[in-house]
Amino acid sequence: MTYDVVVIGAGPVGENAADYAIRGSERTAVMVERELVGGECSYYACIPSKALLRPIEVRASATHLGGLPAEIALDVPALLARRDYWVSDYSDAGQEKWALGAGIDVARGTGRLVGERRVLITSGHSSREVTARHAVVVATPAPRRSSKATVMTSSRGSRCPCSRRASPRARVLFP
Numbered sequence: 001m002t003y004d005v006v007v008i009g010a011g012p013v014g015e016n017a018a019d020y021a022i023r024g025s026e027r028t029a030v031m032v033e034r035e036l037v038g039g040e041c042s043y044y045a046c047i048p049s050k051a052l053l054r055p056i057e058v059r060a061s062a063t064h065l066g067g068l069p070a071e072i073a074l075d076v077p078a079l080l081a082r083r084d085y086w087v088s089d090y091s092d093a094g095q096e097k098w099a100l101g102a103g104i105d106v107a108r109g110t111g112r113l114v115g116e117r118r119v120l121i122t123s124g125h126s127s128r129e130v131t132a133r134h135a136v137v138v139a140t141p142a143p144r145r146s147s148k149a150t151v152m153t154s155s156r157g158s159r160c161p162c163s164r165r166a167s168p169r170a171r172v173l174f175p
């Protein structure tokens with residue numbers, strides 16, 4: 001199958017890249033995702049960390065104000081339930097719905113470049129190939145590399161200090 005743009009990795013960067021690539025146009029895009037559409041931020045990082053931290057922060061403020069019980073007990077199961085609510089119980093159905101509504105296809109599996117603008121998608125024992133007419137966007141965390149390696153990147157290679165693996169966020173591979 002051929003798309004105008006193939007995006008490997010459906011985290012925030014991949015979602016935005018795919019959306020910007022086709023919005024208001026006739027272009028087509030597919031995001032290849034091996035885990036959850038939405039990536040680290042939605043399920044393991046930004047969202048759950050705030051869901052867990054906010055009640056604790058409020059408790060600390062309340063305790064500090066006075067006029068309240070000295071100890072406001074933490075309800076750990078309720079705290080974890082709050083986190084699970086905010087991560088949609090680790091279901092990416094909502095994000096997939098958004099992608100399809102935006103005209104972006106979602107392909108489940110691990111994407112790997114196998115040629116010029118050609119991506120092999122492997123899931124279990126099955127695999128299929130998709131081709132990009134214009135570009136392949138690699139929006140996955142970069143693998144660890146030796147200091148001698150050279151990374152070609154079209155982005156400014158911004159680094160987020162709070163990311164699990166600070167790395168250039170996206171590399172666009174043009175023909």
Ligand SMILES: Cc1cc2nc3c(=O)[nH]c(=O)nc-3n(C[C@H](O)[C@H](O)[C@H](O)COP(=O)(O)OP(=O)(O)OC[C@H]3O[C@@H](n4cnc5c(N)ncnc54)[C@H](O)[C@@H]3O)c2cc1C
Pocket residue numbers: 008009010011012013014032033034035036037038039040041042044045046047049109110111112139140141160162163164169
């Ligand atoms: C605890 C914590 C809290 C954070 N809080 C914030 C915050 O409040 N605000 C903020 O801006 N940032 C925050 N971040 C950083 C934020 O999570 C990352 O910057 C962001 O998730 C990076 O997005 P990404 O799309 O580059 O990568 P990811 O979110 O990692 O997405 C990459 C996706 O690619 C998929 N993938 C990888 N390889 C392949 C492959 N070969 N084939 C198919 N799919 C593949 C992965 O499964 C993943 O879904 C936080 C990070 C942490 C650890």
